[in-house]
Amino acid sequence: MPSEPTKRLRPVDLGREHGLSAQAVRNYEQDGFLPTAGRTPTGYRIYTELHAAALRTFLALVRAHGHATAGAVMNAVHAGRTDEALTALDHGHAQLLRDRETLASVRGAVEHLAEAAEPTPGPLALSIGELGHRLGLTPATLRTWEAAGILLPQRDRATGHRVFRATDVRDAELAHLLRRGGYRLPHIAAVVQQIRTAGGTSALAAALTDWQERLTARGLAMLRAAAHLSGYLTAATGAGR
Template identity: 40%
Template sequence: MARVVDPGRRWRGAQVAETAGISVQQVRNYVDLGVLPPVERTPAGYRVFTDEHVRALAVVRRMAEGHGWARTREVMVAVHQGDLAAALAALDAGHAELDRERADIRRVLGAFETVVASPAAVLPAPRRGARIGEVADLVGVRTSQLRLWEQRGLVRPVRERGTGYRVYDAAEVRAAQVVALLRRGAYPFDIVAAVLDEMRTTGSAQRVRAELAKREQELHRRSLRRLRASATLHDYLRHLDPAPPG
């Protein structure tokens, strides 16, 4: 990537820092890290900043809002090293993360709706605490599966005093029913765990749906922030190289 830069105005470090509301030391740190372009020095050793540094600092701030500091640093260092491929790969990874999060939310919601719609999910639970064999019969699985689910933290029976036997209250019988239903639907354990966490935390179908919708809306906002950040970076790249590939 060819760099075509008109240095324009000369700036002091304090002036550059003031444009972003940060300290002069932070500006120096950004230069040392490669987040801002290299600086020239006067014969007396003072750093000389230009319009390019002010422009780059504005990009850093917008990028951090959308992508976070770690990825912003990775991208901007790659840009100033002339490694456009590495910068774009880092951006792609960030957008892919959001895509995975969005897919996970929808899978959790789909799994939850499967639970709500299934008659098996509302089987009557024993009034008293049930032992593992009773729960296995009720849910239609082997006791070994219940033990595995317990190891994974999906069901949480208590131990009976004196005997040490596992005892499942109504909530844990319900949890076992949910796990069995979702596993039969080939849902992975992480999605099963997410559904159970939502059910235990919110306590009602409407609140689970509302919480998942809230998370998806926040994901939309994060996606828009990343889009704005990427647009700002694109303008900066065009400034550095008026005729980039593609």
């Protein structure tokens, strides 16, 4: 019994499922995110269910890994470089694991940071050298953090030297922790500013809950993208690509 002919789809047919324009679909093909389409004698593109599967896979990868990685994966797949595609995904999973480990470290430090935010007996006023010694950092590093808006020490009126009080120490300890987790200074400055605005580390606890939810959502998106990619690779192999 002869096999049924492959169903022909137009760019608009592929785009409709995802709310995309026909031009967007054509652009994705041109960028190598979809396999090359066949053409009618008059030059119109002919898409198939394989192209629809490729589009679903690409968009799932975008949600899980971002546009750049998704594009690199699909380009590698269509060039027959499967290991390169999988390596790109491995980097995304490794970053997710690092983020989870950092989250666990920050959570473990929340109690300590909360205690640091409480008034301590007697005045706590550290010099930049004393704070650096406490954290194992150089004064130059602390000055860099100050320039980034992470630390806002007061100045001694008599000497003009920096004075780090309890909340400054808390901010420095949090910054030190996040730096060890691989976070950049602008991100750390934003987190510290949120804590200052809220008046303490209670804001950090709420941020950690949101962070956990986002990591979970990213992990689930990666699972869905992997399922799409696995199915697409099987379909592409069966189609003789």
